[in-house]
Amino acid sequence: MEFEHQRCYVYQPNAHEERPPKRQRIGKASFQPQLKARIQTYRDLWAEQEQCIQNTLEEADSVTQGSIVDFVAAAGSSPDEPKFAIPTGLVVAGPSIASHGPYFERLGRKIRADTNSAYTVLTAGECPNLKTLLKQLVKKATSRVDEEDEDDLDQPSRPSRHGPKLLNYDLGHIQEWRKKNHVSSVVVTIQDSEAFDAGLLTDLIGLLHSWLDRIPFVLLFGIATSADSFEDRLSGQSLRYLEGERFDVTQSDDIIEKLFSATVASLDNRLFIGPQLCRRMLDRQKDYVQNVQDFCDGLRYAFMSHFYATVPSVFLDDRLKYEDTQAESLEAVRNLPSFRQHIETRLEQGTFARRTVRTLLESDQELFDKIKYDISSAQNELSSLAHAANVLFSIREALQMTPNVKASTIWIRAASGDLLESPLLRETMLSLKKTPSNKFADLLSTMEELSSQKELPYERGPKDAVVAIDVSGIQSEFNSILAQKETSAPLRTEHDVQNDSVRATVVAQKVLLEKHKAALSKQDQAYSDLVTRVYSHLTSFFELTLIDPQTLLFSEIFIYDLKSPHLEVFQPKPRFSVERAMASPHDYLGCDCCGSVDGKESALGATQPATAIVYQMYLESGALINVTDLWSAFKAIAGDEDNDEESKTMALFQRALAELKYLGLLRPTKKKTDHVAKVMWKGL
């Protein structure tokens, strides 16, 4: 049975297309050693990440949501008291409209759970006018508890013993429903207040106000711009009916930043998303979408791609035993560029190293152990790297330095390995040297906190042990210096400019500028020494931790930084793809016949598909195209002399025209007979 012209159906396998050939093909195509194990590892890792994301999101939301819920609860606390204005929450949710829907959904869940209220969300799309709006409102408010079919509501007057049946947009429905269900307030949420007609909003407010003595309404407005501009849109009359309170939702920029440090820049990551990809994702957030969900999807897809396509990624599984590994996976590891590089450098290091190389190449067991060991140590190092980026950010924050560089930016620079030599770091360290004691106190408390997350090593001790900065020791030393301080002015270091004075003397008609250090007090001197010590410790800490991740052995396993599938999958260029397919079909077909003709790229060849030929002629022509001329040109290129062939050529031509029309490149015109109008210009 032919299904191609049927509109909707349930798939049924073809009878004659039986399994054996299919199975064979699948078996061959999916050469994927240990795919199951990898996917399982992905699921484990992603579950952790997702947990982080959820926590971060909830944390970001919780404060405002809590206050909105309190507001709603307060409004509904005394339902029978007469009110003169509708309690109104102005929820300033920011410009990322894509996240408004989920936000109000979460809010609704919380409101319904925590207060005794009915909650309805209205969007501009479903409410073109007041009548439809009220219908929607009635339907949504009442159908939450008892399901009523739309059809019943549509039938207007069915006389009952309560008098005439109400119309389906009468707020009396809600009143009746409230009597039955005893809710303390009815929350009406206007999700996208900017998209509503101002007149409609005014009408709605007026109407709700007039019902306020019977139904305790609470209004929530989702605002993407600002509360002021919302106020400007309403008339004074309707503003008098409202009793507003403003709630600022955490903006998506901040949430993204938080998410970033919770996921990508987290300290206990097993898979690291590389700087290139991160920059791309963040730029996309900034420039186009502003959407938390999209960021999470991007991250998830990066994880998916890594574990799906990279065979050695199976070694990221902590519980993996040597017995479970397949030879193919180890073989794949031996082919990694970083491994080859490693082997080559080892080979030049003498006989002992050469012997290890041999064992790595020959013994799977040895290689396995090496991989496991190196990966965990590299993960440690990368974690230190992330920590260092975090430390730098915190120092800048504690010292209140401008410009305000985002933590994600610092992380990306650190991960691409160019932070160590960057002016950013140098500048920060210089201003650290000059810090007066009042700011230094902030800095120390930040460092205290950071070192509790992960210690701050500044020196490599014997046998992989490290010497960490003793923050609490410094802290107590600092406190004792402060205790001896006599003046109220903060202590200053010797590098502080305020201690310098410049003396100008004229010697033999030349001006000599001399810098003089003011004499430092004893406390100042002690403080200065302390700061210098912290400075040198931190400097060596950064030197120790800020490595270039790409140089690590097996970096392909634990770093994912490919832009290739990511870019196409999230930012496709369909128009470019279609245009390319038709303008140079050879790029896709890769056939022998349609390549470059006589060394000329993109020349029209008779062998090209008919649509491609017509399309290329289409590109050359003006805004109006004479089909007759197009046809004769086409015939000249693609046609044969044979008369019988002409109908075939014509069929191809007609098909090409129809395809161009279907793709939206042509439209009919009445300007001239047998002409068509060009709609799209290539590359525009």
Add this chain to the structure above:
Amino acid sequence: MVSIKRRRDDNEEEGTPRKLRARIADDEAGAESDAFEAQTPSRRARNQHLTDFGTPKSILKKTGTANGVNVTHAATPKSNRKLLFETPIKSANGETPNGTPTIVRNADRSARRKSNRRILEHATHGEESDEEAFDEEEILAEEILDEEVGAVETVEEVTQVEVPVPETPSKRKRGRPKGSGKKKPKSPTPPTELPPHEEYFWQNRPGGLKTSNNTLSAQSLLNHDEYFQAISGYEDRHQSEMDFLLELHSRAFDQWMFELEEGFNVCLYGYGSKRTITDKFAAHLYHHMSEMAPYKDSKKIPKIAIVNGYAPGTTLKELLTTIASIAVSNVTKLPNQPAVLLDFLLDQLSASPPSHPIPVILNSIDSPYLRKAPVPSMLARLAAHPSINLICTADTPNFPLLWDVGLKTQYKFLFHDATTFAPYDAEIDVVETVNELLGRSGRRVGGRDGVGFVLRSLPENARSLYRILVIEQLALDIMVQGSDDDDEAAATPKNKKVAHAKAAAPESNQGVEYRVLYHKAVQEFVCSSEVGFRTLLKEFHDHQMIESRKDAMGSERLWVPFRQEELEGLAEDLASDAF
């Protein structure tokens, strides 16, 4: 003003290198004021002279000579006419032979100023100045400005070359002959390598549109039978490459399934019909699923919903009903409204989620039937549900414009390029589309004969109504054309644009207004009530003999989908009661 100019020029002339030019121009003017036959020898002599002592620019000289010879031996009627036309003006201007060159120069100079002014004017309020006229004048202005830049030598060259060809800008006087601008050798080939936006403006420039008036003969387009016969015999030479592309895409099936499992939806785009891919994918999915838990070793079979969005009349309701038939086991009574049905379906899916997400394969999500307002957002809501896996294809190049950021988030699409180069066999009705594209949808009924066949089987009244419609439409067409012709006859460049606009107007106002037709019909006692009128029209509609559309004012317009020649034939047949 001219006289002051002249005096200054005269002063300048003393001992300036321009003298040479002046002399040549003298010659030229003298020659021109002579009769055509008389001037040739002198010109030839001068050409000869220049060949001997002239500038080293030999190519130019040669052309000059060649032209001169050409003129002498076989003066084409064209240039002849031109000269005769120009002569009186010249003589009027150059009464004194000596005065001519300065006049020429003055004219040039004032033209220069004028053209500067014009360009300035155009820059400030370009809309008001007439574009077509401007086009010509601009070219002239630019040329004059160019000339100014060129040294004396260049001027010489120009005279040399252009002397034999009468229509040169340097020789044009104040009263430039009408239409001579057209002779200006415009580059016949469009500029290549323009950036796309420049190309757009180039191709849409006013007056830039010149296509031939050729028309396709009615026989050359194939009808359905011929088309299918021809295309069935056709074998694509790229079949093996297309198969390879398909094979490449099917290698990604497992990856797509993984993506679907992870809660994403998949959208395939690229040139070529992707139906084969989705078919194969459905088969793949089916086999994969039938080996999984709930289906293996049981009678149950996996169910995959397939929707062909391109099929005419596909509605969201059908789509939802199909999915509901899979998702909801004990179908009691499905709600009627699509919106309610969607809510119902989503509630059902949330309340009792199926053991695995339901795969929905949607071919051509960007088809015209699924583009309109509520459908994309409702589809997005459906796709956002975790128990639905949507695999869709999109054909048009600009399909992402269908969705805003919010919808895109809901859809959660991963996009894959799936270019196949396969013909859109099911998606497009080729013959019909081409006919529509060329405004020949009348061919559908089988042309004039088909209409006759239908009309013969209809009552007298119907025939009369059809005749009224045809004649009214013809009258309208002729009216529109008549006004066009009038305009064009008086076509100074200024109102050409208006004419153009008028010609474009009927595109929306095509056909006869419903009211008008009804009143005519009542007047001629074809029908007595609107109900009867409607009944008659319906018959025509059913046979696709008329088409209707709402125009910009909201009133319905009816027309017969034939071109004028065919309409005339039809009208004749109807009038002579051939049917």
